[in-house]
Amino acid sequence: MFAPRTRMFAGLLAAGLAATGVAAQDASVDNSDPTSLTPIGYAKSEAKAAARQASERAAESSGGRVIGGEVAADGAWPWQVALVVAGQQLRPDVQFCGGSIILDEWVLTAAHCVEDTDGQGNYAKTPPESFGIFLGSNRLRPGEGDIVPVQAIFIHPDYDRNQYDNDIALVKLARKPNTAYQTIQVPTAELGAQLDQPGVPSFVTGWGLINGQTRPEEMRQGAIQILPRDQCNGVMMEARAQGASRGFSEAVEIFGLNDNAAQEAWNALTSRAPLPLTENMLCSGTYEGGRTSCSGDSGGPLVVPMSDGSYVQAGVVSWGLVGSGGRGCNENALFSGYTKVSNYLPWLEQTIAAN
16 A cells, blocks of 8 residues: 555655755755854844745735645644744744743754854854743734743754754753743653654644745644655655766766766765765655645654644654755655654753753
């Protein structure tokens, strides 16, 4: 039963993949601007507000078609938080990442959400005073919820910003929130292995799952499922190989390699290429496409429903396929990459206990 869907999955992606690169889920769409290469840098700039206004005008002219989910009901997903730029009126433009509250004063998010750059290639943790944690409401609107100051940031020591491996971080709040909320359970290694199985239903939530990457006031939700990691890797590597083969063919001609030498060189090249999804990542999406977190917010939770009605956070939104021309996000992508939370339970416990 799964094999036909596997072939369809590969065929759809091969036919519709606009770009083979990956990018953080809330990275800038303008790589020429060094101040906007990080989520918070983009949110601080005027570019995000301008992009949102342009997207709203386009949505109005096209009927405002919503892609990637539906508006969440009031009070749904009460562990969801938003990272917002400090000192600005609450609105969608100042929200730059998502997260989840796992203890009264601790938020789980993506590592790339809480680091910034000086524009010269130097990265450092974002100053805690530069952003706050919004929670207690599904609407990014003045007077809603509570914005809690940040006390400290803890990025996983093995975070690899080039491959998005170990893309996980903790944010310690300066106080307990003064609003209604619930914490979300993180899985053990054993439960995590059970959740990391093809077909397991999951939900991704945030303020970004909308046409044109517009950030709406209302939180949105998307029902997706866990997909096979090796299958996602295979499809992505095949797509990358197709892109690389063009330049490789030119190199073969320039160096005058015969067929055997060219094949040997190609095998050596592809065997050394890192897999896009490591064992620290989950692949989740749909076979139909268009309902991944590719239009959502980095750092937000990927949750799985349990038989008792509760939820467990299986993943953290990390990266998605880039759009046409390497800009923005591929809204029709079949899947995105999520940090596998269960791999980090020891680090989470040690970090919280020590701080």
